[in-house]
Amino acid sequence: MASDPMLSMDGVSVEFTDDGGVLDLFGDSETVRAVNDVSLELGEEETLTLIGESGCGKSTLGKTAIGAQKPTSGTVSYRGQDIWEARNDSKNASIPFDEIRHSLQIIHQDPGSALNPNQRILTSLQLPLKKWYPELGREEREERIHTLFERVGMSPPSDYLNRYPHQLSGGETQRAVLVRALLLNPDLILADEAISALDVSLRVEMMDLMLELQDLFQTSYLFISHDLSNARYIAEKSGGRIAVMYLGEIVEIGTVEEIVENPQHPYTKALQWATANLYEDEDDEEFPLRKIDVPDPTNLPSGCSFHPRCPNAREVCKRQHPGRIHAGGDEENYARCFRADDTHEYWHSPEIADEPPVDSP
Amino acid sequence: MSNSDTIVEVRDLNVTFEMNRGQSRVVRDADLDVARNETLGIIGESGSGKSMLASSFLNAVVEPGVSTGEVTYHPDDGEPVSVLDLSESELNRFRWEEIAMVFQGAMSSFNPVTTIRTHFRETLQDHNRDIPAGMDRARELLESVYLDPDRILDSYAHELSGGMKQRALIALSLVLEPDVLVLDEPTAALDLLMQRSIVTLLRDLQAEYDLTLVFITHDLPLLTKLADRIAVMYAFNIVEIGTTDDLLYNASHPYTRALLDTTPDLNVPVEEMNIIEGSKPDPVDHIPGCSYHPRCPMADERCRSDDPPMMTVSNSHESACFYYDEADDAVTISAAPETRPASGQSAATDGGEN
Ligand code: SF4
Ligand code: SF4
Numbered sequence: 001m002a003s004d005p006m007l008s009m010d011g012v013s014v015e016f017t018d019d020g021g022v023l024d025l026f027g028d029s030e031t032v033r034a035v036n037d038v039s040l041e042l043g044e045e046e047t048l049t050l051i052g053e054s055g056c057g058k059s060t061l062g063k064t065a066i067g068a069q070k071p072t073s074g075t076v077s078y079r080g081q082d083i084w085e086a087r088n089d090s091k092n093a094s095i096p097f098d099e100i101r102h103s104l105q106i107i108h109q110d111p112g113s114a115l116n117p118n119q120r121i122l123t124s125l126q127l128p129l130k131k132w133y134p135e136l137g138r139e140e141r142e143e144r145i146h147t148l149f150e151r152v153g154m155s156p157p158s159d160y161l162n163r164y165p166h167q168l169s170g171g172e173t174q175r176a177v178l179v180r181a182l183l184l185n186p187d188l189i190l191a192d193e194a195i196s197a198l199d200v201s202l203r204v205e206m207m208d209l210m211l212e213l214q215d216l217f218q219t220s221y222l223f224i225s226h227d228l229s230n231a232r233y234i235a236e237k238s239g240g241r242i243a244v245m246y247l248g249e250i251v252e253i254g255t256v257e258e259i260v261e262n263p264q265h266p267y268t269k270a271l272q273w274a275t276a277n278l279y280e281d282e283d284d285e286e287f288p289l290r291k292i293d294v295p296d297p298t299n300l301p302s303g304c305s306f307h308p309r310c311p312n313a314r315e316v317c318k319r320q321h322p323g324r325i326h327a328g329g330d331e332e333n334y335a336r337c338f339r340a341d342d343t344h345e346y347w348h349s350p351e352i353a354d355e356p357p358v359d360s361p
Numbered sequence: 362m363s364n365s366d367t368i369v370e371v372r373d374l375n376v377t378f379e380m381n382r383g384q385s386r387v388v389r390d391a392d393l394d395v396a397r398n399e400t401l402g403i404i405g406e407s408g409s410g411k412s413m414l415a416s417s418f419l420n421a422v423v424e425p426g427v428s429t430g431e432v433t434y435h436p437d438d439g440e441p442v443s444v445l446d447l448s449e450s451e452l453n454r455f456r457w458e459e460i461a462m463v464f465q466g467a468m469s470s471f472n473p474v475t476t477i478r479t480h481f482r483e484t485l486q487d488h489n490r491d492i493p494a495g496m497d498r499a500r501e502l503l504e505s506v507y508l509d510p511d512r513i514l515d516s517y518a519h520e521l522s523g524g525m526k527q528r529a530l531i532a533l534s535l536v537l538e539p540d541v542l543v544l545d546e547p548t549a550a551l552d553l554l555m556q557r558s559i560v561t562l563l564r565d566l567q568a569e570y571d572l573t574l575v576f577i578t579h580d581l582p583l584l585t586k587l588a589d590r591i592a593v594m595y596a597f598n599i600v601e602i603g604t605t606d607d608l609l610y611n612a613s614h615p616y617t618r619a620l621l622d623t624t625p626d627l628n629v630p631v632e633e634m635n636i637i638e639g640s641k642p643d644p645v646d647h648i649p650g651c652s653y654h655p656r657c658p659m660a661d662e663r664c665r666s667d668d669p670p671m672m673t674v675s676n677s678h679e680s681a682c683f684y685y686d687e688a689d690d691a692v693t694i695s696a697a698p699e700t701r702p703a704s705g706q707s708a709a710t711d712g713g714e715n
Pocket of ligand 1: 336
């Protein structure tokens, strides 16, 4: 390998211990493995889209990727520098932690939360510049902000910059927050459900804008979405890949053709069913799941975590945990499902006797 | 549709709010017939007036909004009910026993300190129903929405996932046996997989309990999997209404066509995805002529001055566009197949050639 990838995650797991806080959905204090043994690489100007249901760990994985969440095990490296080592042992770090954090930016699901409601947009946007580029004068700062506002179609900039966040529409807020992230010229932007809150008609526009700016700023994107159609749009336009997460694991990762046209994993297929198309949808009627609800994450199912919901589950799926099966012959893309392996004992294993499709909390 | 068995009839409905900037008219002269036992979808962007229209079915527009016009409910047997004239106490009965509503924010409508069982029980009690029989029905309803009654009834809302809560709420809304269920963006806050699952089970519920469903959403693909008919709202009124197939394969209003064209579709090449140009109308503005003319590629002088009435496209299909029969050439839909499938309901069939 010529040089270290911009970002790499190696065997990353993240565990939370429920102390009656956010995860108090299921009662007693238990450990939740939000991310389980994920390895990923992201190069320059590369785009990866993570999809999955809420609670699958995609946001945690995203935060871990940008150094905002410490992994319980495994490493996250930026250009070869372990992010958490840089933080804990700044003397020996080849890249200071501060520089890493500022190269890895985030746009939240609720973009407004990034803007102080009591400050004019201009003030909010100047803050990160002041912090990271203290050598810039006021005029230079404003000029950078103005240029970017023009670039994202918020023109004339002063009209928008003098407003307060509540005076912007959803799409405008989203743009302002995008500008805020881009001002720091980051290598990676994590966009966590950043367009989900917008009207359908505005989403394509926003995605287009982000991809246009990718060319201009040479940023990589880590998109997080629960919507396969957005993921597909981003991945196809950017030539990037899609990773499907389920209960903390990447259960399938591949190109648009692999994930959208020819998914191997039954869970990916279920997500596809969930992404209703207007025309030419097949198999409308069949539930592609044996159970509607996601199981309790503090008590993961044995074997393949998807087996209680999987319509194709067989006895072996209750016992064995599927590894990464590279069906396409590609080293990086894989599915964690025995069905991707023609020679697996799965094919001789008996089907699981039917259980009622009801779930319990 | 007008001669079939109508259960809710809306005439000249207006919903207005007095604001500092002037009067905001969020529903304007709307007419609509909901047929008994149908699933009617109402689609529109946020702010199109769709929620206000639907809230008026139960006279549930919140203060200081005012609904005027006529909303008539035709029960299976008995006299028609003029909904906008009901008193508070009549409404309270009406809203559970005739037309029930589940709305998006409703997931927080469970009281956090009482169990789901208590919610069912109190609802039955408040309406003087037989509790054991009502609780039997509750269990049956919970099972229909894929919940285990034994566990759910003893849970508190915060112990349930969003999808479970929403399903429990749908079950609760049906416990007093309403004939009509209005669902306003009931799944919007949920994962797509849960949304689609709920839509699938609503189809079953509708058949099982002889319901009339009115489903309000901005999600057109999801709606086509559920609705028999779809009404499209733009700028505070219905601009097109027809069967789901009418709309999918012969949309006859430029706005509907633009909406169909801009809907992300996994089958459409990315390059062909478009957006609707122009901005949404302001509820304070009076738009002369056709409300869509500022954004319509077909607009001409007549459109700028005259307001197009509902024009008949076919006996199941109407469009408020002077040039409804030219709309298909003027606004193309990338995802649409060349020909309309030969038979039936798109929701129940595979939509055409592959
Ligand atoms: S390994 Fe078995 S249970 Fe898991 S996804 Fe594949 S078929 Fe389903
Ligand atoms: S009436 Fe005119 S402006 Fe209105 S939708 Fe039809 S063509 Fe467009």
